[in-house]
Amino acid sequence: MQWRGRRQSSNIEDRRGRGGFGGGLGGGGGRIPIRTAGGGISGIIILLIVAFVFGINPLELLSGGTGAGPSSQQYETTDTGASDEMTQFVATVLAETEDTWNGIFQAEGQAYQEPRMVLFNNQVQSACGFASSATGPFYCPGDQRVYLDTSFFRELETKFGAAGDFAQAYVIAHEVGHHVQNLIGILPRYHEMRQGMSQEEANRMSVRVELQADCFAGVWAHFTDQKGLLESGDVEEALNAATQIGDDTLQRRSQGYVVPESFNHGTSQQRRDWFGRGHSSGRLSDCDTFNNPV
Template identity: 55%
Template sequence: MKWEGNRESSNVEDRRGSGGGGGGGFGIGGRSIGIGTVVLALIGWGVFGINPLTTIGVLSGGGSPAPTQQGPAKAPPANDAGAKFVSTVLASTEDVWTDIFTKGGAQYRAPRLVLFTGVTRTACGTGQSAMGPFYCPGDQKVYLDMDFFNTMSRQLGAPGEFARAYVVAHEVGHHVQNLLGISGKVDAMRGRISEREQNAMSVRLELQADCYAGIWANHSQQAKSWLEQGDIESAMNAAQQIGDDKLQREATGTVRPDSFTHGSSAQRVRWFTQGYKTGSVQSCDTFQAGSL
């Protein structure tokens, strides 16, 4: 991936080494959506029989927001290669979604990307590294502990720069859903439908974010021609490695489709590919799709 030399986003906030605002008293409240949340959740499900949604509170609608970090936001160091990479990817998502929204007669409001280690305060409660990268609609920020990228490479079998870019683009996809009112409509249904139906809605939400990541890949490649041989395959491999079925099988030896919250490996690959091939928001309507 030929990313060096491209524009970097100024919407990056570096909380690493600042203590992050952790401590007790800040449970997860509101709703945060993360690409890696199922990894921890499945451990709780396999050992204790706790539903993944309950384990980490990702899809809980209640609770009071935690106070966000006070004081001026700090930018990452200029010589931090990892931060430069995610800043460059974020800048590309800003360009792509600004163009798509503008052509649709709307204005795109870019999210901020918060880099942290361990724990950090968010408008959705306390964000933790164990949750993996996640998006909080309460403050419209994407939260990322970049150690997750090491986890992807060493534990999940998903190495590569474009696999990391896919992670960022997926979380930005959740921001797009928030701006379009999609995630709000899904949240409004919670408590009125069964747990199984909630899981199914979560799967559709996550697969749409995968599809939106594919849209970004399509448009960014058209604009920059920065993808190299194997990059798309790297992203598709990442999508496959974090499928619910694969993670459940590795964690417990069994697969329970009714408990899926992010979608199977095949589904995640399919919807990323759908977005990449079409580059069309309309093609990513997972909620109207008869088959995922």
């Protein structure tokens, strides 16, 4: 991915080396509106999909997600701050997601609320509770933040065999995909519904939520590709990462057999397929994991 020399996001908090608390990052830059072929966010379509699936008034979804808005904290330099290459890479990828989603939302006359990304070492406190690096990257709808211990990228390469900068970019774009789900009301409704579900039912619904985030990551990759930023082999890196972190592949690696009813992210093939679908079309209407077989 050709990322060097491009705008870096201002929405990064660097909490590394500080026990997982405090921090914040600044910076700025313009945005490049991007429109999708055949309709941007397809706001009416997506809202109607959510309304049909969950039986709610689509107008209620325009108010966004649950939880607090982004913080106005400013950047504070740490020993592992914005000067290192990994931080620059993460900030650039986040900026590219901002450009894409701002453009998609603007095309439908809506405002995109940009998420913040928290970089941490070992452990972190979020509005969703305490987490360690073992949790892996995650999105917390309560504070609209993506949490990332960048050591996960080394593990992605060495433990899971998913090397490459676009494999890493896919991980970031997937978590930002959850933020988009939060804004359009899918995550809040899912968390509400799961209270009355059995574990197996919640797992099945979780798979659809996760695969949609994969598809949204593919939508981002579509426009990143259109901007000429992808290099030969980049899409294959993302598809390989999706393969390596599929539920079936992870279970075979860890225990030698699979338990399909425990899947909560999707199989390797499902994750590849839904990322590929988003990348091929660039349309959110093609990311309807709730009304289509997964």
